[in-house]
Amino acid sequence: MIHTTSRVLVSDLRQHLGRTVSISGWVNTLRLERKMQFVLVRDHTGTAQVTHKRDDSELENQLEHVTTESAVRISGRVVDNPIVKLGGLEIIPEAVEVLNWAETPLPIDEHTGMEQRLDWRFLDVRKRPTAQLLFVVQTTMEQGMREYAYGQGCTEMHTPKLMGTASESGAEVFKLGYFDRAAYLAQSPQFFKQMAIAAGIDRVFEIGPVFRAEPSFTSRHATEFTGIDIELAWIDGVEDVMAFEEQMLAHALGKVAEVHGEAIEETFGMMVRVPETPFPRITMAKAQEILRATGWDPEGVKEDLDPEGERGIAAYIKEQTGHEFVFITHYPTSIRPFYHMRPADRPDLTLSFDLLWKGLEITTGAQREHRHAKLLKQAADKDTNTEAMQEYLNSFRYGCPPHCGLGMGLGRVLMIMLGLESIREATFLFRGPHRLTP
Incomplete structure (x- = not known):
């Protein structure tokens, strides 16, 4: 066994010029010439x-x-050694210890396609500095969101991911055995964070796993992803949570730009811009009117925006305002859950929104209906079976305050910020309809 000094990171070698150091990492490349041996060693720095x-x-x-x-x-x-491109430094070795031999040949290289790279994700991330930077950026993004949420008086909660009954309609949930009965993986912490509001926790914040049994194979869908959830009590209206989100995103993106802006531009070719607030807002009805004038949905039958519509309205807002973000508000009752509040004068609409960034939806949010009798009526209007939801509905029987909230997908945020083609690249170990390993 070789006894050496403490490990020195590659990024700190300049501080140890002229000294003997120990570095630890992986053999990146070998150039074995007749008189010289050159070995490039890579660590995470x-x-x-x-x-x-x-x-x-x-x-x-x-x-x-x-x-x-x-x-x-x-x-x-x-x-x-000024001719060495790697910082103008080199190491003249005195001792080498192979801690673990790598088998040859490697199962992936720089020409390997994404699906095979996902099969060997640990090697894929290790070999590509771009992938490693992504997770460093993700950490800073989460840190920025937490900083803002804590500063606004939020309590970070950890809600159950196992449910005794399928939430809402029961579609899109994974069913599993739970001792002598069935259980379901939570497709959202929605009901639980509302219970926290009823429990007197005024501002709820959570970052955690979300499960969706959607057979979707698009570049933006996953069956398990990390959700960022907010719920705010004692609000005046849905605008409160929209303002909270735009300020939180501006704070977090500012932190990312400050810490990693240069590296992101150099590695991904993307500039992290701190958005101005407030973000533009447009009603669903107005968005559809604008889009249909350009030939979108010629039959006039679509109630929601499809991906083409999202891209179209985002391009329109960018052209009109210069802004990359836009809130689409007032979705029809027919395409929103029963617990979204409806304006008294427009029962066909909901006080809800989606947030688009560069034409991709990253957030869904709404003011919740907090009055028990109205909640039951809205559930009946949508033929929702409430028998399995009694614990949830009980939260509204004893003085639950007005509240609103949102759910955001962390992977989509990273995907857009770094200009990635697929959410598969923005996730460490991706889960989709055909991928349950590694």
């Missing part, structure tokens, strides 16, 4: 060149036979 002049030593033999992606620990002296 960068890549360093190890340069060894052949001398018939054991060290030469180790470098000669090490394989790409083997985990190694190398100790050696850090020296200046």
Whole structure:
């Protein structure tokens, strides 16, 4: 066993010029020439060149036979070499320890397609700095959202992901065995965060897994994803949660731009812009009117916006206002859940919204109907079976305050921010209708 100094990260090598250090990482590439051996070693902060002049030593033999992606620990002296592109530094090795040999050949390379890369996701992420940067950015994005939510007095909750009854209609839920009965994976923390409001927790915040049994194969759908959920009590109206979301996104994107803006532009070719607030708002009716004037939905039968419609209205708003975000408001009752509040003068509409970013929906939200009698009537209007929802409905029988909330998909936010083609790339281990492994 080699006894060396503490591990030094590749990004910190310049601080150790002229000293002997120990680096740990993976063999990125090998260039084995007649007189020299060049080994590039990569850790999560960068890549360093190890340069060894052949001398018939054991060290030469180790470098000669090490394989790409083997985990190694190398100790050696850090020296200046301006012709080395990797920071103008190289390491003259004194000892090499192979911690774990990588088999050859590797199952993926730079030409491998996405589906096969997903089969070997640990290697895919490890070999590609772009993938590693994504998860660093994700961490900062979540940190920014939490900072804003905490600053606004939110309590972070952890709601159950196992449910005794299928929420709402029961479509789109995964059923599983639970001892001697059936259980369901939560397709949303919706009912539970409303219960928290009824429990006197005025502002609820959660980041957690969400499950949707949708047989969708699009670039933006997953059967399991990370949701960001907000619920606010004692509100004056749905605008309260819309204002909360736009401020939270502006704060989080500002943090990402500050910490990773340069790296994102260099790696992904995307500029992280901090959006101005307030975001534009447009009613669903107005959005459809604008789109139909351009030939969208010529039969005039679509109640909701399809992906083409979302892209179209986002392009219109961008042209008119210069803004990448837009709230679509006042969705018809027919395409919204029974618990969305309806305006007293327009029972055919709901006080609800979707938030689009660059033409892709990232959020659905609404003011909730908090009055028990009205909630039961709206459920009956939509032929919703309420027998299995008694615990949820009980939350509204004893003074539940007015409240509103939203659910946002973290993967979609990352996908748009970094210009990725598919949510598969914005997820560590993707789950879809045909993918349950690795």
